[in-house]
Amino acid sequence: xxxxxxxPRHEVTEMGQEVTLRCKPISGHxxxxxxRQTMMRGLELLIYxxxxxxxxxxxxxxxxxxxxxxxxxFSTLKIQPSExxxxxxxxxxxxxxxxxxxxxxxxxFGPGTRLTVT
Amino acid sequence: xxLLEQSPQFLSIQEGENLTVYCNSSSxxxxxxxxxxxxxxxxxxLVTVVTGGEVKKLKRLTFQFGDARKxxxxxxxxxxxxxxxxxxxxxxxxxxLVFGAGTILRVKS
Numbered sequence: 001x002x003x004x005x006x007x008p009r010h011e012v013t014e015m016g017q018e019v020t021l022r023c024k025p026i027s028g029h030x031x032x033x034x035x036r037q038t039m040m041r042g043l044e045l046l047i048y049x050x051x052x053x054x055x056x057x058x059x060x061x062x063x064x065x066x067x068x069x070x071x072x073x074f075s076t077l078k079i080q081p082s083e084x085x086x087x088x089x090x091x092x093x094x095x096x097x098x099x100x101x102x103x104x105x106x107x108x109f110g111p112g113t114r115l116t117v118t
Numbered sequence: 119x120x121l122l123e124q125s126p127q128f129l130s131i132q133e134g135e136n137l138t139v140y141c142n143s144s145s146x147x148x149x150x151x152x153x154x155x156x157x158x159x160x161x162x163x164l165v166t167v168v169t170g171g172e173v174k175k176l177k178r179l180t181f182q183f184g185d186a187r188k189x190x191x192x193x194x195x196x197x198x199x200x201x202x203x204x205x206x207x208x209x210x211x212x213x214x215l216v217f218g219a220g221t222i223l224r225v226k227s
Contacts, residue, residue: 004160042120043161043206043217056214091160106151107215109160 002026004110006092012116018080021113024073025094033107034067034077035091043091049075050097082117089114121145122209122218130224134196139221141207142189148210150183150190155204155220197225 005024013019025032033048047057049069057067064083069075079086093107123142131137141150149168153161165174167183167190174181180193190207202225208215 042219045214045216048214093160106163106166109153109162111158112160 004092004094004108006090006110006113008113009111010114010116012118013082014118015083016081017117018078019082019086019115019117021077021090021092021115023075023077023092023110025075025092026108027073029094029096029108030072031095031097031105032069032075033093033095034075035093035109036088037091037112038088046077079115082115084117087115087117120219121211121216122207124205124207124218124221126221127219128222128224130226131197133199133225133227137194137197137223139192139194139205139223140189141191141209141218143209144188145209145211146187148187148213150187150210151208151215152181152190152192153206153208155206156202161204161206194223197223199225199227201225 004026007022031050034046035043036046037043044059046059047067048055052069065079067077089112091109091112093109095105095107097105121143125140149166151166152164154164155161165181167181170185170187172183178195182191194201204220204222206217206220208217
């Protein structure tokens with residue numbers, strides 16, 4: 001079985017450009033999470049979806065960040081415009097939540113996208 | 119400040135030594151998970167503990183959940199170079215996972 005797939009693995013862009021990160025969750029999983037990891041702040045939850053519906057986006061830093069999940073097998077995280085402080089590793093994770101809205105169940109992480117904004 | 123404090127932040131030991139990593143909070147968690155992350159990869163779940171006082175063993179790794187469900191520890195016996203990595207604890211708080219900053223473990227041969 002394929003795990004969580006993320007693309008691209010590395011992204012280098014200039015300040016002000018739009019960045020789109022992509023994620024394919026594990027087939028059959030009904031929850032999807034976007035995290036950001038930095039040395040300073042560790043691993044932070046940005047947003048999570050359950051059955052393709054955004055449940056909690058309180059971790060999204062600001063309006064420059066947006067996320068979509070048009071179907072059960074695909075999600076995007078977009079940053080527009082990007083800033084140097086957005087440089088981080090962005091992880092997507094998925095899980096099979098037996099109870100709706102229970103986002104704390106065992107999560108499977110993708111390999112991450114390392115974003116560098118210059 | 120982190121809701122979950124992990125200590126030590128960094129640990130460098132010789133192969134064969136024992137070690138303990140701690141995860142502490144003032145909050146009560148419904149459950150707690152431990153993950154291991156290698157460079158360039160995502161975290162991989164090691165264990166979930168649910169009951170206060172629970173102890174789980176995974177080969178040379180022993181995980182304990184505090185009686186009050188506010189803290190946890192990970193003990194590794196006879197560390198191997200393959201144990202090198204970032205160890206993260208994550209607590210279930212209001213049905214969301216909150217992660218600690220992690221402990222970087224380096225096991226030298």
